[in-house]
Amino acid sequence: MSEIFTMGIDVGSTSSKCIILKNGKEIVSKSMIPVGAGTSGPRRVVEAVLRESKLSIEDLSYILATGYGRHMMDWVHSEMSELSCHAKAAYFLYPNVRTVIDIGGQDAKVLRISPQGMLTNFAMNDKCAAGTGRFLDVMARVIEVEVDDLGVLSAQSTNVINISSTCTVFAESEVISQLAQNTHINDIVRGIHRSVAGRVAGLAKRVGVEDDVVMTGGVAKNNGVVVALEEELYKKIHVSPLAQYAGALGAALYAFDKRES
Amino acid sequence: MSNIQTLLSAFDAIAKNPKKQLDDYISQGKKAIGCFPYYVPEELVYASGMVPFGVWGKTGGKINLAKEYFAAFYCTIAQLNLEMGLDGTLDGLSGVIAPSICDTLRPFTQNFRVACPDIPFMFLAHPQNRKKEYGVKFTEQQYNKIKIKLEEISGIKITNDNLNEAIKIYNENRKARRRFIELAGQYPHIITATSRSVVLKSAFFMLKDEHTKMLNELNGLIEASPIEPWKGKKVVTSGIVLDSPSLLKIFDDNQLAIVADDMAHESRAIRVDVQENTNHPMQALAEQFGNQDYDTLLYDPELNKRPGYLVEKVKKSQADGVVIMIMQFCDPEEIEFPSLKKGLEEAGIPYIKIGMDQQMTNFGQAQTSLQAFADVLSTL
Numbered sequence A: 001m002s003e004i005f006t007m008g009i010d011v012g013s014t015s016s017k018c019i020i021l022k023n024g025k026e027i028v029s030k031s032m033i034p035v036g037a038g039t040s041g042p043r044r045v046v047e048a049v050l051r052e053s054k055l056s057i058e059d060l061s062y063i064l065a066t067g068y069g070r071h072m073m074d075w076v077h078s079e080m081s082e083l084s085c086h087a088k089a090a091y092f093l094y095p096n097v098r099t100v101i102d103i104g105g106q107d108a109k110v111l112r113i114s115p116q117g118m119l120t121n122f123a124m125n126d127k128c129a130a131g132t133g134r135f136l137d138v139m140a141r142v143i144e145v146e147v148d149d150l151g152v153l154s155a156q157s158t159n160v161i162n163i164s165s166t167c168t169v170f171a172e173s174e175v176i177s178q179l180a181q182n183t184h185i186n187d188i189v190r191g192i193h194r195s196v197a198g199r200v201a202g203l204a205k206r207v208g209v210e211d212d213v214v215m216t217g218g219v220a221k222n223n224g225v226v227v228a229l230e231e232e233l234y235k236k237i238h239v240s241p242l243a244q245y246a247g248a249l250g251a252a253l254y255a256f257d258k259r260e261s
Numbered sequence B: 001m002s003n004i005q006t007l008l009s010a011f012d013a014i015a016k017n018p019k020k021q022l023d024d025y026i027s028q029g030k031k032a033i034g035c036f037p038y039y040v041p042e043e044l045v046y047a048s049g050m051v052p053f054g055v056w057g058k059t060g061g062k063i064n065l066a067k068e069y070f071a072a073f074y075c076t077i078a079q080l081n082l083e084m085g086l087d088g089t090l091d092g093l094s095g096v097i098a099p100s101i102c103d104t105l106r107p108f109t110q111n112f113r114v115a116c117p118d119i120p121f122m123f124l125a126h127p128q129n130r131k132k133e134y135g136v137k138f139t140e141q142q143y144n145k146i147k148i149k150l151e152e153i154s155g156i157k158i159t160n161d162n163l164n165e166a167i168k169i170y171n172e173n174r175k176a177r178r179r180f181i182e183l184a185g186q187y188p189h190i191i192t193a194t195s196r197s198v199v200l201k202s203a204f205f206m207l208k209d210e211h212t213k214m215l216n217e218l219n220g221l222i223e224a225s226p227i228e229p230w231k232g233k234k235v236v237t238s239g240i241v242l243d244s245p246s247l248l249k250i251f252d253d254n255q256l257a258i259v260a261d262d263m264a265h266e267s268r269a270i271r272v273d274v275q276e277n278t279n280h281p282m283q284a285l286a287e288q289f290g291n292q293d294y295d296t297l298l299y300d301p302e303l304n305k306r307p308g309y310l311v312e313k314v315k316k317s318q319a320d321g322v323v324i325m326i327m328q329f330c331d332p333e334e335i336e337f338p339s340l341k342k343g344l345e346e347a348g349i350p351y352i353k354i355g356m357d358q359q360m361t362n363f364g365q366a367q368t369s370l371q372a373f374a375d376v377l378s379t380l
């Protein structure tokens, strides 16, 4: 049997990710560009994986798009919601998964997965950015640190402080008043993570949390949020090194399933 | 089929351009009375020879002038109704009837009266205890006050005869709309979520005898068409208003047929008929309000009848799931959501909750939710 290549593209709100999969199992190449829907990101990320894999578009049996900007990809075979794709990828990476927490740039989702790996229920955040990657961006700017450093800083915290999880604007003014009271940055960062975790845990409880719990999406890179969520949910949370690529991976897996239809 | 499409286009044109419809009525020498939500006894307006004109906010509208009167956490229906009073959209109406049935509508009625003093204003207080004799009497008194005002505006007396006639016309229209809702559920390949909405919405901007005539013709044509198996999934919608074309398109794109609804703007508005040909038609109208039930806005002495009602609706319509549209900052709907959720979960009925307001035109998040919901339903 000749090799079958499929591509999954995840056009997120703040980044574009792409994966080429061989025979529905093996990742041949992957790439991420930190700009998303409506930018050059999707085109560049596709060029990058093709270059790395030394394949051309014609070598691909099926291409499937997902993510916030999926509808703009009019040249692909089909598109699916990122919820279905994250569920698919989480099951591929962790066959015992029952709950997926996906925190992306603009939204947070919690998915329930059946033992057969099917998405059976989910909850999404409302329009407010509290509990999303965007919230962390805003807070990092207020306290003048890099988003990528947040995890390390909160690990060094020695005090627990509370930051509102009600809305981004309230939380921002609380952070400013903590700064004015000379609260240590590390403790503020931990408070911010607890705020995100509180918000997302609320979503998770709406659909019910069952082991194994897997976290996907860009925010999974931030260990501070993962730890805060574990504390909030009293559950171990599994994070794959491919967490950020879960949407693209799920899309490539679905592409493999759909290639014949 | 072409007749069906012609009729649907006619409904669509009316639903999309209520202002033109209003101007047409006025140019025919008719007077029109704006009817804000909810439970306005439109029959009185009709009996007085005027056109009852539904004003339920403005989908895709922008709030600007009304900000002066409302804090941001008022629902967009109330804010946009006032906005339309302030920006001249409601000019041409000979009066408005404003119920005060929720905590948002109460301040709305006061703000509207102050902000739009040139539009004759009829305040309508519905009783919470609407079923008992004293409640019916109270409703009747309220309706009588409105009757007097309407007679002043129109110069036509509301008599038992013309009120009984109006009641008959309204019952016929409610019946036609209920039948249409059933048919839309059985023929989703003909009646999309989008066209279902325009047919139901246009009723608010038409004299009901005109609407019934068109709708009965449409219902007849649908009934005469062959039923085809539906490849997509079937849902029941619940909430206040769902009339945004871009939001409805997402239902259609994902093959989610609306087979029944629990929307204030749709089924909740036409569930209960009024007794016909009585010697006391005003009392019959008040009793109709007393007979209303299963609404977040109506006091329920048993506290929790709605979840069971919705579950029954899902079973009866053989729907696969429920889409709950939560109007941003609508206290009654938000407060009630947990009990609805519990009832659906206990019955094993999948549902999703989608937040919206009338200013929204971009529904990216709803699109993701509905697409994933369609996926979930197809795996169950």
Ligand code: SF4
Binding pocket: B037, B075, B076, B077, B078, B102, B103, B104, B105, B240, B297, B327, B329, B330, B331, B332, B333
């Ligand atoms: S019931 Fe809800 S949507 Fe309707 S007017 Fe009251 S607050 Fe607004």
